[in-house]
Amino acid sequence: MIRLERISKSFAVGDGLTRALPEIYLTIKQGEIFGIIGSSGAGKSTLMRLINLLERPTGGDVLFDGERITHFQGGQLRAEAEDIKSIKLIDNIATHGFIAICLFVSGCGHGRRPIPR
Known part of the structure; x- marks a missing residue:
């Protein structure tokens, strides 16, 4: 199961911050097929990169099978990535x-x- 708790992402733009994604709560249960749709620039790719931790969230946590993996680094993150590899972006x-x-x-x-x- 993948769970997002208060996931958010902001980017530095000029002298300020632009909030790309607000606090998002999402649960995807084992075996569910889940699609993320939206217009160009809505944050779909950013959300996918946050779920598989190719990009770090500004705030909140990503949980995989109940374990908080948001702050995993190096080998620990690579080990989890093997289990998360089925996440695809079409x-x-x-x-x-x-x-x-x-x-x-x-x-x-x-x-x-x-x-x-």
Whole structure:
């Protein structure tokens, strides 16, 4: 299970800070298929990088299977990364294609239709 508790991200812009993501709470249970959608610049990629800790949050915690991993470093983080490696970001796919992928992965309609491109 992946859980985000009060995850936020801000970036330095000029003399101030720009808040890219507010305090986000999110739970993704084992086996769930979860999609993050939004317009360009909404923070989708930033959120994905925070979940897999390719980028560090400004605030809050990332928990994986109940363990806080936000402050893991080096080998400890690499060990957890092996378990988190199934997190993927699919760029530039039409909505119907994304839905088809979710249905395929969940076993619904398996083998009946090709995934639209």
